[in-house]
Amino acid sequence: MARMKFLCDAERCIECNACVTACKNEHEVPWGINRRRVVTIDDGHHGDEKSISVACMHCSDAPCQAVCPVDCFYTTPEGVVLHDKDICIGCGYCFYACPFGAPQYPQEGAFGARGKMDKCTFCAGGPEEDNSQAELDKYGRNRLAEGKLPLCAEMCSTKALLAGDGDIVADLFRNRVVRRGGRPDNWGWDTAYKEQL
Amino acid sequence: MAVADSLNKRKKMMLWSGIFILLVIVLLPMSGYIVTGLNESQQQSAEPTNPRADTWRQVRQGNEGYTAVTGQEANELIQGSGETWRQVRNGPMATYGSWFLGFVLLVIMAFYIMRGRVELTHPRTGETVERWTLNERRLHWTTAILFILLTITGLSILYGRAVLIPLLGYPGFSLYAVGAKFVHNTLGPVFMIALFAILVKFFRHNFFNKVDLEWFKAYGGMVGDKHPSAGRMNGGEKVWYWALATAGLALCFSGLVLDFPNFGQERQVIQLAHVIHLTTALLLIAFSFGHIYIGTIGTEGALEGMTTGQVDVAWAEQHHDLWLQEMREKNTDSPRSSE
Numbered sequence: 001m002a003r004m005k006f007l008c009d010a011e012r013c014i015e016c017n018a019c020v021t022a023c024k025n026e027h028e029v030p031w032g033i034n035r036r037r038v039v040t041i042d043d044g045h046h047g048d049e050k051s052i053s054v055a056c057m058h059c060s061d062a063p064c065q066a067v068c069p070v071d072c073f074y075t076t077p078e079g080v081v082l083h084d085k086d087i088c089i090g091c092g093y094c095f096y097a098c099p100f101g102a103p104q105y106p107q108e109g110a111f112g113a114r115g116k117m118d119k120c121t122f123c124a125g126g127p128e129e130d131n132s133q134a135e136l137d138k139y140g141r142n143r144l145a146e147g148k149l150p151l152c153a154e155m156c157s158t159k160a161l162l163a164g165d166g167d168i169v170a171d172l173f174r175n176r177v178v179r180r181g182g183r184p185d186n187w188g189w190d191t192a193y194k195e196q197l
Numbered sequence: 198m199a200v201a202d203s204l205n206k207r208k209k210m211m212l213w214s215g216i217f218i219l220l221v222i223v224l225l226p227m228s229g230y231i232v233t234g235l236n237e238s239q240q241q242s243a244e245p246t247n248p249r250a251d252t253w254r255q256v257r258q259g260n261e262g263y264t265a266v267t268g269q270e271a272n273e274l275i276q277g278s279g280e281t282w283r284q285v286r287n288g289p290m291a292t293y294g295s296w297f298l299g300f301v302l303l304v305i306m307a308f309y310i311m312r313g314r315v316e317l318t319h320p321r322t323g324e325t326v327e328r329w330t331l332n333e334r335r336l337h338w339t340t341a342i343l344f345i346l347l348t349i350t351g352l353s354i355l356y357g358r359a360v361l362i363p364l365l366g367y368p369g370f371s372l373y374a375v376g377a378k379f380v381h382n383t384l385g386p387v388f389m390i391a392l393f394a395i396l397v398k399f400f401r402h403n404f405f406n407k408v409d410l411e412w413f414k415a416y417g418g419m420v421g422d423k424h425p426s427a428g429r430m431n432g433g434e435k436v437w438y439w440a441l442a443t444a445g446l447a448l449c450f451s452g453l454v455l456d457f458p459n460f461g462q463e464r465q466v467i468q469l470a471h472v473i474h475l476t477t478a479l480l481l482i483a484f485s486f487g488h489i490y491i492g493t494i495g496t497e498g499a500l501e502g503m504t505t506g507q508v509d510v511a512w513a514e515q516h517h518d519l520w521l522q523e524m525r526e527k528n529t530d531s532p533r534s535s536e
Contacts (some may be wrong), residue, residue, distance in 0.1 A: 017265055037266035039274050041252055050252055054274060063283045069354045070371045071362060087371040089378050092356070096471070097279040097463050101270055112459025113382070185253060191275060 002165035004122055004144075005193065006153070007173055007186050010051045012160035015040050015051035019152035019161055023055070023120070026151045027140025033104040035120040036057040036152055053152070053161050055119035056081065056102035058190035064094035064103060078144070079166075080122040085138045090114035100190050108154040122163070170197055271463055282468035290472065291355060301483040305490050308419075315419060316497045317511050325507035326524060328517075334506055336395055343380045343388040348482050350377035355475070382456050389449040396442050402430045403438040408519065418516070419495075429520040433491070440484050448477040 015038050023029065023036045037056035042048040058081045065073035065081065072087035073094075083094075092114050095103040108115035125142030128135035135142055143151060153163035163167045170186075174197055177184045184197045256262075256274045264272045329337070353361060354377060362370045409432035412418075415425035417433050423432075430438070454462055454470035493500050498512035514520040 021268060032264045032268075034268060034271070037264050037268070037271050039262040039264045039272055041260070041262040041274070043263035048252065052274060053255075063280055066287055067283050069358055070374050071358050071367065072371070084367075085218060087367050089371060089374045091374075091378055092458065092467075096468055097283045099275050099279055100276065101268075101273060101276060105270065111457050114458065187253065187256070188275070 005166035007162045009160045010050045012158040013051040022151045022155040059192040063097035067093045067097045080124045085116045088116045319511045321509045328502040328508045340391040350381040353377045359373045403435045444477040
């Protein structure tokens with residue numbers, strides 16, 4: 001079975017934030033929560049400026065999963081890291097452990113008390129029945145169950161953001177690097193998947 | 198003579214040519230340095246680094262970029278300390294923490310089996326003296342009950358996944374953990390106030406002196422049958438006080454960092470606070486095991502002081518003789534009959 005991965009090609013990302021918007025709209029993500037964000041390094045420095053779209057990378061040995069006190073995370077056979085909002089207690093540990101800053105919390109109560117965690121699902125919903133109303137309400141759309149890939153990558157105008165079978169994503173990116181020269185900077189892969197291209 | 202002369206000359210020539218050849222062998226290969234020697238170091242530093250690699254090095258070091266998305270530390274691409282925190286918490290902290298608590302319990306059990314209860318050496322006189330005032334007892338039990346609640350809920354968050362999920366199941370433990378988290382986060386600051394009150398109230402009684410040194414030398418009368426002298430607080434109680442005054446304060450302040458995410462403290466600060474919170478909590482929980490043991494089944498007649506406020510004069514004479522003397526001097530009719 002395919003191992004799902006994200007890859008953002010920093011040579012192509014133009015910081016249009018369409019992935020962020022697409023994600024928010026597709027999943028009806030609540031106010032104040034962004035499952036995906038675009039970060040620009042050396043912003044304003046001509047020639048050095050690089051942008052990367054980042055969300056949950058669906059790590060192989062996910063730190064969030066390891067520190068969760070109620071063990072609400074699970075990895076699907078496709079390598080997508082999902083969590084059960086009925087089990088989550090909103091303790092914040094996954095946010096402390098995550099290298100990518102993926103977990104987000106709606107504020108619930110005074111003094112910043114956290115509600116149930118929300119993060120990128122690789123458009124794969126949650127533990128509820130596929131494409132049920134309950135799944136839509138809690139986790140957003142389950143595009144993988146419909147045979148589609150994550151919308152952020154599908155919408156990307158420069159095809160900087162790639163999502164899908166890790167082998168195919170790696171091949172696409174490797175071909176690009178061969179044609180344009182330079183080094184493959186598959187950002188975040190060594191952290192998330194413990195491997196380079 | 199001429200023959201000998203020419204032989205000498207030949208020997209000399211051989212010697213000198215030998216030295217010359219050796220020198221050339223050694224020096225000739227080094228002649229390259231005449232050209233490159235000086236430039237070499239310059240060349241090394243002038244070698245251009247891959248500028249793109251610099252970008253990614255910056256990213257790995259957690260340098261901040263710009264992002265249009267608002268959120269805590271959203272402009273940081275990679276946060277490396279999270280993995281360290283995970284390794285520390287799930288590894289040594291959780292593992293050695295459980296061993297440590299188990300070990301302390303075992304030592305206390307073994308001590309109880311071997312030594313048994315420290316009993317009154319003289320029969321009860323029936324005459325009692327007030328050891329803890331009503332306010333002191335209220336303060337003690339408030340802090341004690343909060344401490345126990347925070348211990349149970351805190352250990353549930355640390356060890357519940359391993360211990361309680363097999364018992365309660367995922368939904369069951371989750372429901373309990375929501376409550377545990379709420380209780381822990383709400384009662385934590387209350388405990389802090391109670392602890393502060395205790396620390397202030399008993400401050401003047403807890404300076405170490407020579408009497409305490411003798412008390413420790415005699416193992417506080419717990420080993421053997423000696424009865425070391427003690428004032429109102431004995432050496433052990435003073436150690437417990439200072440443990441609470443140091444580790445307890447660190448526990449409280451690190452807890453505040455974790456309890457109020459609305460101030461936007463960074464993850465690295467939170468991780469450090471969490472490790473401090475765990476270390477001091479495990480330490481004080483182990484300490485409290487000893488405190489509870491000595492105050493209940495470990496010592497005959499100790500618990501009644503904290504429940505009724507009154508202790509028997511025989512008990513006071515045995516455990517806090519200097520304090521009893523002081524009380525008698527202060528108020529000659531202080532020891533009153535319970536009849």
